Amino acid sequence: MEVLEAFFVVIGAGVVLSFILKTVSLLKVLFPKFWYPLPEDFFTSMGQWAVVTGGSEGLGRAYAFQLAQHGMNVVIISRNINKLKKTAEEIENATGKTVKVLAADFSKDNIYEAIENALEDLDIGVLVNNVGMLPTMIPCKFLDTDCLEQRVDEVVNCNTKAMMQMCRIVLPGMEQRGKGVILNVSSGIAVIPFPTYTLYTATKACVDTFSCGLQAEYKEKGIIIQALSPFGISTQMTNNTKPNHLIIAPEDFVKSSLAYLRAGDKTFGSIAFTFMGWLVQMLPIQYLHSEKMQQQLIQFVKERTGIKT
Structure with a gap:
């Protein structure tokens, strides 16, 4: 009887401990600023400059603005020089910080020597590898992708090679100074093999594994x-x-x-996206991979975006 009682005590203690750990995990998601506080001068203490790829619009533009508001000068890199100049002017007028622009098409191979030369003498404290692209605006099966051979090269170059090359360029300076931040933008749907986004999520899964491996290598630095x-x-x-x-x-x-910056090697970046990530990982993979689900997803994206094909 004593052995049986001890067994149930251990089981009960395990259940309670599991509940406590899950509760703490939830609280960390809900209140990141309490669990992972950053000092006021955190970003400027990393270095004088931030570099943001895909920085002329969208998410990259938002990162460039936010980092400038935190006191950093910014280099924004994208392929459209006119959009870059417009964004740079807006950031400089709003924040008073210096913004440099560099035109480069990350779907190509022959751009990194010029980027490296342009960044050579800068004290770079933050790198945001944001640039990325979809093979097509509407999801589709791999072989249904228009200009498939060209798209494979462009998506791999833009989504994975650009990240690796920018880390190669910027990381040595961070290692030498013993500080720095690199944010690599992946995708929530890359947490599982995702049909109709197969090429895109494969490249983004590479972002995840590369980032986590790189963090293990340079965390002590x-x-x-x-x-x-x-x-x-x-x-x-x-x-x-x-x-x-x-x-x-x-x-x-x-x-x-940015509030989750100290939350670990990989985050979903927001409360809503964290819960969405948990949900996607809990759904039966057989359902997500079914032909019916694939067709429903394609139709949903068409309706949501208003794109007609």
Whole structure:
């Protein structure tokens, strides 16, 4: 009897401990500023400059604005020089910080020597690898992608190679100074194999594993490297869909995500996206991978974005 009683005591204690840990985990999601506080001068203490790829609009623009508001000078890199200049002017007028622009098409291979030369003498404290692209605006099966061979090269270059190359360029300076922050933007739907977004989520899953591995390598050097996994954000990638209960404005996501900066190697960046991530991982994979579900998803995105094909 004593052995049986001890067994049930251990089981009960395990259940209570599990409940406590889950409650603490939930509280950390709900109140990140309490659990992961950052000092006022945190970002400027990392360095004088922030570099943001895909920084002319959308999420990249929001990160550039927010980091400038935190006192950092900013380099924004994207392919459209006119959009870059407009965004730079807006940030400088609003914050008084210096903004440099650099035109580069991250879907190409031959751009990194020029980027490296342009960044060579800057004290870079924060790197945001935000640039990314979808193979198509409307999800589809892999072989149904238009210009598939070209798209494979462009998506891999933009979503994964750009991140790795920018880390190669910026990380040595951070290692030498013993401080720095690298944020790599992944995707919430990359937490599972996701049909009709197969190429996109495969590249974003690479962002996750690369970021976590890199953090393990350089954590002891005082460098924070984190993968961010947002779901829907109102940007060009979602056809600028109006923010709602499923879609978050880029400015709101940026403010939220920076509060989770010390929350670990990978975060969803907001309360809503964290719960969405938990839900996606709990759904039966057989349902998500069914032909019916794939067709429903394609139709849903068409209706949500208003794009006709």
